[in-house]
Amino acid sequence: MSQHAKKAETFIANEARTDWHDASLWMVREKRDRASKSITEWEALRQMGSDIKDHVLANLDTYLVQFEENALQNGVQVHWAADAAEHNAIVQSILDKHQARRVVKSKSMLTEECHLNQHLEKNNIEVIDTDLGERIIQLLDEPPSHIVMPAIHLKKQEIGDLFHEKLGTEAGASDPQYLTEAARQHLRQKFQACDAAITGVNFAVAETGGVVVCTNEGNADMGVHLAPVQIHCMGIEKIIPRWQDLGVFTRLLARSATGQPITVFTSHYHRPEPGKAMHIILVDNGRSKQLGREKFRNSLKCIRCGACMNTCPIYRRSGGHSYGYTVPGPIGSILTPGIDLKKYSDLPFASTLCGSCSDVCPVKINIHEQLYWWRQEIAKENALPAAKRWSMRLAGWTLAKPSRYDRMGKLARWALRILPRFITYNQMNTWGKGRELPEIPKQSFKEWYTKNKS
Amino acid sequence: MEIALFIPCYVDQFYPQVGIATLELLEKLGCRVTYPAAQTCCGQPMANSGCEQDAVQTYRHFVKTFEGFDYIVVPSGSCAYHVRHHYDVLEQTEPVQRVREKVLDLSAFLLNVLEISKLDSSFPHRVGLHQSCHGLRGLRLGTGSERNMEEESKLNQLLEMVEDIELIELQRADECCGFGGTFAVAEPAISVKMGKDRIADHTRAGAEVITAGDMSCLMHLEGILRRQKSAVKVMHIAEILNGNSI
Numbered sequence: 001m002s003q004h005a006k007k008a009e010t011f012i013a014n015e016a017r018t019d020w021h022d023a024s025l026w027m028v029r030e031k032r033d034r035a036s037k038s039i040t041e042w043e044a045l046r047q048m049g050s051d052i053k054d055h056v057l058a059n060l061d062t063y064l065v066q067f068e069e070n071a072l073q074n075g076v077q078v079h080w081a082a083d084a085a086e087h088n089a090i091v092q093s094i095l096d097k098h099q100a101r102r103v104v105k106s107k108s109m110l111t112e113e114c115h116l117n118q119h120l121e122k123n124n125i126e127v128i129d130t131d132l133g134e135r136i137i138q139l140l141d142e143p144p145s146h147i148v149m150p151a152i153h154l155k156k157q158e159i160g161d162l163f164h165e166k167l168g169t170e171a172g173a174s175d176p177q178y179l180t181e182a183a184r185q186h187l188r189q190k191f192q193a194c195d196a197a198i199t200g201v202n203f204a205v206a207e208t209g210g211v212v213v214c215t216n217e218g219n220a221d222m223g224v225h226l227a228p229v230q231i232h233c234m235g236i237e238k239i240i241p242r243w244q245d246l247g248v249f250t251r252l253l254a255r256s257a258t259g260q261p262i263t264v265f266t267s268h269y270h271r272p273e274p275g276k277a278m279h280i281i282l283v284d285n286g287r288s289k290q291l292g293r294e295k296f297r298n299s300l301k302c303i304r305c306g307a308c309m310n311t312c313p314i315y316r317r318s319g320g321h322s323y324g325y326t327v328p329g330p331i332g333s334i335l336t337p338g339i340d341l342k343k344y345s346d347l348p349f350a351s352t353l354c355g356s357c358s359d360v361c362p363v364k365i366n367i368h369e370q371l372y373w374w375r376q377e378i379a380k381e382n383a384l385p386a387a388k389r390w391s392m393r394l395a396g397w398t399l400a401k402p403s404r405y406d407r408m409g410k411l412a413r414w415a416l417r418i419l420p421r422f423i424t425y426n427q428m429n430t431w432g433k434g435r436e437l438p439e440i441p442k443q444s445f446k447e448w449y450t451k452n453k454s
Numbered sequence: 455m456e457i458a459l460f461i462p463c464y465v466d467q468f469y470p471q472v473g474i475a476t477l478e479l480l481e482k483l484g485c486r487v488t489y490p491a492a493q494t495c496c497g498q499p500m501a502n503s504g505c506e507q508d509a510v511q512t513y514r515h516f517v518k519t520f521e522g523f524d525y526i527v528v529p530s531g532s533c534a535y536h537v538r539h540h541y542d543v544l545e546q547t548e549p550v551q552r553v554r555e556k557v558l559d560l561s562a563f564l565l566n567v568l569e570i571s572k573l574d575s576s577f578p579h580r581v582g583l584h585q586s587c588h589g590l591r592g593l594r595l596g597t598g599s600e601r602n603m604e605e606e607s608k609l610n611q612l613l614e615m616v617e618d619i620e621l622i623e624l625q626r627a628d629e630c631c632g633f634g635g636t637f638a639v640a641e642p643a644i645s646v647k648m649g650k651d652r653i654a655d656h657t658r659a660g661a662e663v664i665t666a667g668d669m670s671c672l673m674h675l676e677g678i679l680r681r682q683k684s685a686v687k688v689m690h691i692a693e694i695l696n697g698n699s700i
Contacts (some may be wrong), residue, residue, distance in 0.1 A: 292470050359591055434642060
């Protein structure tokens, strides 16, 4: 059984919790439906978002250089990182230069992807995630299970227990208001004591050289305004050409992510405050390689809204941790094989190809088609389980010739009819674990037709 | 008009009554239908497992079997979707292009080609319609709940032509049933859980029968229903449109 299938089976073993997880995320999907249907131009907006992103990907080199030029003119220090290690080293060197030892971070999936926290902690730098969900999983020492709602897999009682242990809240308290207030007070101290602030980036505008960060908690602003040095870490695909394009994406992002018309805070950072420093790190970490893969290129259009996770019937019933990567769910399953095809070879198969992901995607990434195409790549690279490989070879041989197909069909039906249940429902029959096989007819349609019609 | 009937492999082997209902329905509507006996499968089982190269011979056989017809009608959105969308790996000769274009799911054929507006059938039962994904999102036989546009579901339109039928309303109108081809056996835990959840939605609304445009979804749901010893039945939409009884 694949890694994903095993983890999913463990997750589902607790059916009540699976139902709760599924219902929580379905509620977000329904909010998204209402928000997207409240504006008549929704489908046109998706097309526009998709077109802009396609254009950016086709001209990424030009826009990156333009962005850098404008950022430099604004007095921002710009760094380029080829991979995660280089990114982490750059962050480290900036912090060292400013003798920063206490860092506050607002949510950034890129720094999760680069495992920045672990790197900094190893070098005795305190790094505090200030997004509430991120802080919860940081205290638990767990990876996020969702890119927008990183602690969506946890119940409020569990968060109450965690806060009791780590933040000294009352034992057994699970009132969200109370717990949030405790987190707020705890984070306030961290903000006030910080030496540096790190944020992710939702959009970087080539025309202005500025970056835009969308949050609901205002934590990016808190950090940036209090710290003497601000660092913005972004994947190179976050570029949009013009200031006026931004509105297309802020409208798409919040509606798709949480069903809000817009995030509570849309923070624009263009230049350092007097006497302070501002850095932007542009990170590749495999993105250029993905850009070079024609069929998979447009996965880089992703604006990280998480809508494909919320709609995915598999994600909702297996949880984000079943995917084993920072970005889980459908979009993660088309990004990961490009990073390590063998390691993540099970993920494109963790889907029924139902296509709901592609239809909720605000920038129209054809996720389900790419899942199908990655499956072909994985088979070509001999990364399929042997049993699947050989059974498909046999199926292909059988179905290519009517005489073979007719004979095999008849034989299979005969065997299924006469064999005792303990043989047909053996351990190998994973269909039969939770389902009955069809009642086997004596006659196929073809046999019926030959006898009665021809 | 030369119409060929394509009966998907698993329907041929396990659900001959669905093939018979499709044929009877088309003949009742005045079509002269040929069933080419050399047919096997569209090749989707291999291709969806990543083994497109093992499917190519089956694709070629499919094209050879069906190339001479004006329409190829199949009671499956999934198989029609596969031929139309994934036969792009073949060299696009004239017969390949023609077959891809002329393969139609039964509901699309009835509404777009025959343009029927009434049916002579009655089905006095509470029916839940499962929107099979490849038909809904692949062939756009209706508008998925994700999209902000109005386009009536072809399957709904057809069922509304059946007298005395009572269509129930689901809480989740078009969530996947969890079959997914080899997904059903590769990820059995999730597959079965998804099926159970779909069934619960239908039974909550009081469905006596669950119907769909794809028998594969129904084979999966039926397997769970029978394991649960439920009284709820599954029937392919062709059986209901043809006026079959439960």
